[in-house]
Amino acid sequence: MDALERATGVARYAADWKKKDMLYARIITSTVPNGRVVEIDKSGASGTEGVVDVVTCFDDRTIWHAGEREHERRLFTDRVRFVGDCIGAVAARTRMAAQKGSEAVRARYEEYQATFTIESSLREGAPKVWDDGNVLKTRNYGYGDVEEAFGACSVIVEGEYETARVHNSQLEPAASLAWWEGDRLTVVAATQSIFGCRNGIARDLGIPADNVRVITKYKGGGFGNKADSMNYDLIAAILARRTGRPVMVEYSRSDEFTSVHGRWSSRQKLRLGCDQSGNVLALEVNAMCDIGAYTRRIKPFNFVDGAQSYYSCRAFRGEDAGVYTNTPATGHMRAPSGPQSCFASETIMDEAAFRLGIDPLQFRLRNMVRVAHNSETLTSNGLEECLRAGAEAFGWKERRNAGAVAAETSTGAGVAIAAWHSRLGRGEAAVSLTRDGRIVVRTGVVDIGTGAKTTMAVIASRNTGMPIESVDVEWGDTEGSPYSVGESGSRTTAFTGTAVKAASTALRGRILEKASGISGIAPGSLEIRNGAVLNAGRKLLAVEDVAETLESELVEKAATEPALPKGTERLSFAAHFAEVEVDSETGAVRVLKYVAAHDSGPIVNSLTATSQVHGGVIMGMGMALTEQLLISDYDGSVLNGSFMLYRLPNIKQTPDIQAIFINTDDPFGPKSLGEITLVPVAAAIGNAIFNATGVRLRRTPFTPERVAAGIEGKRSESLPGAR
Amino acid sequence: MSGKWKRQVSFTVNGASQSLEADVRDTLLDTLRDRVGLTGPKKGCDEGVCGACSILLDGRAVCSCSMLAVEAHGSNVVTIEGLGKDGEDRLQLSFIAHDAMQCGFCTPGQIIAARSFLDSPGADLTAEGIKNALSGNICRCGCYANIIEAVLAAARSGGGEP
Numbered sequence: 001m002d003a004l005e006r007a008t009g010v011a012r013y014a015a016d017w018k019k020k021d022m023l024y025a026r027i028i029t030s031t032v033p034n035g036r037v038v039e040i041d042k043s044g045a046s047g048t049e050g051v052v053d054v055v056t057c058f059d060d061r062t063i064w065h066a067g068e069r070e071h072e073r074r075l076f077t078d079r080v081r082f083v084g085d086c087i088g089a090v091a092a093r094t095r096m097a098a099q100k101g102s103e104a105v106r107a108r109y110e111e112y113q114a115t116f117t118i119e120s121s122l123r124e125g126a127p128k129v130w131d132d133g134n135v136l137k138t139r140n141y142g143y144g145d146v147e148e149a150f151g152a153c154s155v156i157v158e159g160e161y162e163t164a165r166v167h168n169s170q171l172e173p174a175a176s177l178a179w180w181e182g183d184r185l186t187v188v189a190a191t192q193s194i195f196g197c198r199n200g201i202a203r204d205l206g207i208p209a210d211n212v213r214v215i216t217k218y219k220g221g222g223f224g225n226k227a228d229s230m231n232y233d234l235i236a237a238i239l240a241r242r243t244g245r246p247v248m249v250e251y252s253r254s255d256e257f258t259s260v261h262g263r264w265s266s267r268q269k270l271r272l273g274c275d276q277s278g279n280v281l282a283l284e285v286n287a288m289c290d291i292g293a294y295t296r297r298i299k300p301f302n303f304v305d306g307a308q309s310y311y312s313c314r315a316f317r318g319e320d321a322g323v324y325t326n327t328p329a330t331g332h333m334r335a336p337s338g339p340q341s342c343f344a345s346e347t348i349m350d351e352a353a354f355r356l357g358i359d360p361l362q363f364r365l366r367n368m369v370r371v372a373h374n375s376e377t378l379t380s381n382g383l384e385e386c387l388r389a390g391a392e393a394f395g396w397k398e399r400r401n402a403g404a405v406a407a408e409t410s411t412g413a414g415v416a417i418a419a420w421h422s423r424l425g426r427g428e429a430a431v432s433l434t435r436d437g438r439i440v441v442r443t444g445v446v447d448i449g450t451g452a453k454t455t456m457a458v459i460a461s462r463n464t465g466m467p468i469e470s471v472d473v474e475w476g477d478t479e480g481s482p483y484s485v486g487e488s489g490s491r492t493t494a495f496t497g498t499a500v501k502a503a504s505t506a507l508r509g510r511i512l513e514k515a516s517g518i519s520g521i522a523p524g525s526l527e528i529r530n531g532a533v534l535n536a537g538r539k540l541l542a543v544e545d546v547a548e549t550l551e552s553e554l555v556e557k558a559a560t561e562p563a564l565p566k567g568t569e570r571l572s573f574a575a576h577f578a579e580v581e582v583d584s585e586t587g588a589v590r591v592l593k594y595v596a597a598h599d600s601g602p603i604v605n606s607l608t609a610t611s612q613v614h615g616g617v618i619m620g621m622g623m624a625l626t627e628q629l630l631i632s633d634y635d636g637s638v639l640n641g642s643f644m645l646y647r648l649p650n651i652k653q654t655p656d657i658q659a660i661f662i663n664t665d666d667p668f669g670p671k672s673l674g675e676i677t678l679v680p681v682a683a684a685i686g687n688a689i690f691n692a693t694g695v696r697l698r699r700t701p702f703t704p705e706r707v708a709a710g711i712e713g714k715r716s717e718s719l720p721g722a723r
Numbered sequence: 724m725s726g727k728w729k730r731q732v733s734f735t736v737n738g739a740s741q742s743l744e745a746d747v748r749d750t751l752l753d754t755l756r757d758r759v760g761l762t763g764p765k766k767g768c769d770e771g772v773c774g775a776c777s778i779l780l781d782g783r784a785v786c787s788c789s790m791l792a793v794e795a796h797g798s799n800v801v802t803i804e805g806l807g808k809d810g811e812d813r814l815q816l817s818f819i820a821h822d823a824m825q826c827g828f829c830t831p832g833q834i835i836a837a838r839s840f841l842d843s844p845g846a847d848l849t850a851e852g853i854k855n856a857l858s859g860n861i862c863r864c865g866c867y868a869n870i871i872e873a874v875l876a877a878a879r880s881g882g883g884e885p
Contacts, residue, residue: 003819006827007834009763009803016762096748171767171775171828171863220765220828221863253768451825607822611866615825618865643772643861652854654867 002218002453011218014190015175019246022177023052024095025239026102027232027249027259028088030080033326033636034114034127037078037087037107044104045090050097053243054105056088060238066200066228067329068294071130075204075234080109081129081293082326083637084258086231091239091247114326116636118267118290121323129293129324136291136322138302143373144315149282152314153273157352160269161344162699163682164628165290167262168333169648172220173253174260178236179246186213189233192222195444198478200229201237217476223619224332225260228296257641261296261331262629264289264322266304266340270348278358280313280367285344287320289330295322296331305337306679307345309419309571311367314374327636328629334616335675338420339623339682343700346416346683350690359400360415360687361391364575368417372569379570380671382599382662383417386575389660390597391415394577399593401691411581411592412692416683419571420676422601424562424668427499431460431507432555437531437544439464439471439507440553443496444478451608452492456500458605463504464511465528466543493604493670501669503558510554514546562668572671573599576617578684579655582692587708589625589689591653597660601671606661613659613677620681622649628701732796736761737805745792752776754792755802763803763831767861774860777832777839778802784839786859803831806838814838814877821873825864833860837874848878 005011030037042054057076067073076088087107092098113127120126121134128134150156177188185207191197194214202209219226232249240247251259266289273282287304308316353363368383399413430442441460453473461468512523515533519526519540532539533546547554564570579593596613603609626647630639640646664671686697695710733742736759745754752769755761755778764787767775771789778787779801806812814837817823824830840846840856847855853874862870 003822003824003827004815006824006830007815007818008807009761009831011827012762013765013828015766016756018757095753096746169863171765171773171826171861173766219826221826223863253770451822611822611825611864611869614868615865618867619863642770643768644770648861648863649865649867650861651857651867651870654854654871657868 013172013175013218013220014177014188014216015250017177017188019177019179022246022248023091023093023239023243024098025089025091025235025247025249026098027086027235027255028056028090028102028105029259030083030085030087032080032109032111033083034129035080035109035111037080038110039108040088041106044106045101048092048097048101048104050093051090051101052093053091053239054088054101055239055242062204062234062238064231064234065204067231067296069296070136073294075231082328083635084328085293086259089235089239091243095250114636116325116327116631116633118288118323118325121325129326134324136295136324138320138322140317140319141302142308142315142317143375146282146284146315146317149313149315150271150273152275153281154276155274155352155355157272157348157355158270159348159351159698160267161347163266163340163343163623164700165262165265165330165631166333166623166627167257167629167646168223168225168260169256169646170221170223170225173256174230174232174251175249176230176233176236177246177248178233178240180240183207184211184213185237186215187233187237188215190219190226191216191230192219192226193228194476194478196228197233201233204229204234205237214478215476223334224336227332253643254641257629257638257646258328261329263333263336264291264295264303264330268304268340268344270344272348272352274352274356278356278363278366280311280352282315283307283311283313283345285318285341289320289322290325290327291322292325292327292330294329296329301337303337304341306341306418306420309372309569310345310369310417312370313367325636327631328638334619335420335679338418338675338679339620342416342418342679343682343686346680347686347698350414350687351696361387361396364415364417369419372571376567376569379564379568379668380599380601380664380666381573382664383419383573383575385662386573386597386599387417389662390575390577390595393658393660394593394595396577399579407584409581409583410692411579412688412690413577413579414684414687414689414691415575415577416680416687418574418676418679420672420679422494422570422572422671424564424570425495426559426561427495427497428559429496429499429503430555430557431464431500431503432553433507433511433543433547433550434553435547435550437470437547439466441471441473441500443473443475443500451605451611454608455493455497455605459497459500460504463501464508465530467531470531494668494672497604497670498562499558499560502560503556506558507554507556510556511543511546514549515541518546518549570666570668570671572673572676574676574680576680576684578688580685580688580692582689582707584693584711585708587704587706587711589685589702589707591621591655591685594655594657595660596657596677597662598673598676599662599664599671600673601666601669602663603661604670609661609673610659612674614657616674616677617657617681618649618654620678621653621685623700624682624685625701730793732793734795734797735799737801747791747793749792750788751790751792751795752787755787761802761804765828765831767828772861773829774836775829775832777835777860779835779839782839782842784836803835806834813880814841814874817873817877821869821876823866823869823873825866829860829862833857833862833870836860837877841874841878850875
């Protein structure tokens with residue numbers, strides 16, 4: 001509903017704001033991967049024309065609580081842990097002066113040995129990223145007796161899988177504008193959660209949350225890297241307080257790659273056991289993830305998560321750990337730990353199906369989850385329908401390669417399934433009828449591109465009986481908005497949407513009471529349709545007429561927090577089908593056709609839901625084929641921190657994508673969607689490459705050289721006389 | 724900062740004449756955003772790869788981050804704000820109708836690139852032609868399928884004339 005603003009360029013993103021006397025800030029970052037700042041010489045910066053203020057780790061000791069999960073992280077740190085760690089910032093009258101000033105600051109370090117890989121971090125006597133060790137153990141998880149279950153298996157498949165570090169790379173670089181009026185702080189942030197951002201800033205600066213106002217009207221994507229207060233929000237606020245002027249912090253694209261987290265890489269060992277007829281009995285996952293110098297992952301989740309909910313096996317055991325390295329921080333990215341988990345488990349499932357000679361689709365139909373974790377009832381489960389409807393639309397039988405590997409190019413088809421959390425939680429909304437007959441929805445939702453605003457308007461329209469054109473949504477400002485969970489965890493529709501529905505339904509009741517007062521007909525005999533109050537299908541009056549009689553706006557507020565009954569689990573499901581074409585010489589992979597079938601409960605807005613699926617598939621193609629944040633083995637710095645070198649999916653790679661929705665009737669309404677769309681993509685594409693070429697890829701991304709090397713290996717195997 | 728870095732630059736922006744004293748080191752993108760007050764063109768990468776800063780320079784889409792303001796002297800510049808000034812632009816409406824945007828940050832650049840493509844003589848008005856023409860515009864939200872549909876629909880309805 002704000003598409004016109006976006007399409008005409010009037011939508012204002014954080015960096016589009018201006019304030020009188022505004023200063024520009026640049027961060028000063030560490031040039032060593034592990035060490036301590038001994039001394040900082042600011043004179044070069046202070047002497048730069050236009051520089052107004054220089055702040056360093058020796059001037060300001062603010063703790064950035066959301067910056068690291070297990071340890072205290074200083075906003076400006078003297079104990080640096082990666083090349084790019086923030087040690088200070090410069091504020092200047094122009095962008096150019098801020099840049100020059102930041103470059104003129106000289107820091108002297110005491111350098112320590114550093115570690116850049118999982119192996120070197122685990123080695124005995126390894127350099128320490130943190131004093132208490134380099135390993136962050138998470139809880140083990142699972143169900144059933146795995147060893148007993150493996151004992152009953154006649155086929156056991158084992159494999160090692162790796163997913164590369166990738167980066168959120170939302171197109172809008174970080175920006176934050178802050179100013180103070182007395183003790184009141186206003187921050188124009190590019191955040192996914194205005195309340196999370198506000199509360200985080202208040203906590204870090206030690207001021208009451210009521211003194212902080214956060215505004216985010218438009219946000220140019222986030223995919224998980226803007227959920228709390230971010231360091232640039234705090235830097236803007238601190239410099240604004242020191243200088244008494246508004247301060248804008250803008251990150252460059254290379255700052256984004258180095259200073260804003262991406263997705264951690266994973267290395268996983270899997271063991272999967274089946275009986276002779278192809279029933280999976282046991283699955284074990286052992287994962288190690290390179291989480292960089294800081295992890296912004298929130299407790300208590302694991303670093304690899306999801307596969308425990310995909311299958312009906314007798315037992316599952318998951319064990320994982322994060323390993324700190326002197327490399328950039330990692331954190332949330334769209335389904336933070338899901339694609340890593342799915343890639344490994346759905347690849348080994350494919351390997352098992354091949355070993356058993358069972359069609360991969362049939363293998364999944366046989367083994368897909370029916371009772372969650374072998375004990376919990378699912379509130380709804382459309383996975384079987386996803387598999388069947390998806391296969392039908394895709395043309396599974398026709399597109400499967402029967403074994404003909406052509407000389408130049410070959411095609412093949414693959415399938416992968418996924419499940420993802422669909423939690424319930426707190427939502428608040430106020431819905432009102434104004435005196436001029438319009439519906440106003442007030443929520444704390446931020447629209448980062450998921451269509452949340454439109455979705456809230458659709459829910460209000462349906463439940464009040466007013467046409468969508470009469471609905472306005474006020475959003476994106478902590479002043480005057482009720483609480484909303486942030487745009488993360490695919491939760492907006494489920495959490496806040498539930499509150500909007502409750503408030504809208506209550507408001508319709510109030511409008512009907514008023515209409516009853518005017519018409520003399522009992523409210524129970526009235527209904528509202530398309531803005532008109534009807535009795536037995538005949539229009540009595542318009543809601544506008546009711547509104548005219550109001551003395552003030554008619555407001556209904558709702559706070560909802562539904563809870564799952566004990567012993568139940570609520571999940572969204574997906575089955576993805578990919579057809580690829582592989583060039584046997586170059587190893588280049590092209591995705592030709594893609595069908596994504598989803599069970600996300602009843603779909604509120606199929607237009608924006610379809611767009612979410614398209615977006616997840618494209619992002620998943622990036623993870624599968626081209627994206628990889630390269631880390632220097634010399635100093636742990638980012639080697640490809642630009643769009644020139646970090647290859648995001650391009651419009652030319654767009655396959656024919658079809659989204660299918662299985663509208664299961666979940667008792668709690670819509671389920672999550674935004675994140676799961678990306679989860680199965682890499683596995684589906686990898687499995688399709690195997691079907692096309694016989695080459696099994698266990699590491700993402702499937703770059704041309706890896707695919708070509710695999711094909712070369714196959715050829716030499718099949719040469720006459722080869723060993 | 725002395726006068727040696729300053730030059731008087733005159734150009735037409737969205738139909739109106741502009742004359743300003745520009746720093747010779749400033750990009751056209753920064754000048755449009757900071758001095759002219761047009762924030763429709765976005766700074767996504769500042770190195771000419773993502774296309775979010777696209778503008779029409781004498782009718783052709785270019786990355787305004789990759790040229791200096793002084794290089795635009797005497798040119799005719801159109802930004803996203805300048806499209807559809809006299810009534811709504813069919814291309815913009817087509818993007819809206821096809822949900823060809825999510826976060827919207829790349830959208831001004833996508834629309835400018837599509838405008839330039841549709842206006843070019845002999846444009847290959849097929850999905851393949853659109854993919855080639857828009858390959859310099861990154862959409863991280865992954866709206867590509869709908870962008871192709873939106874441009875195709877605009878092309879069918881008369882070359883997307885405004």
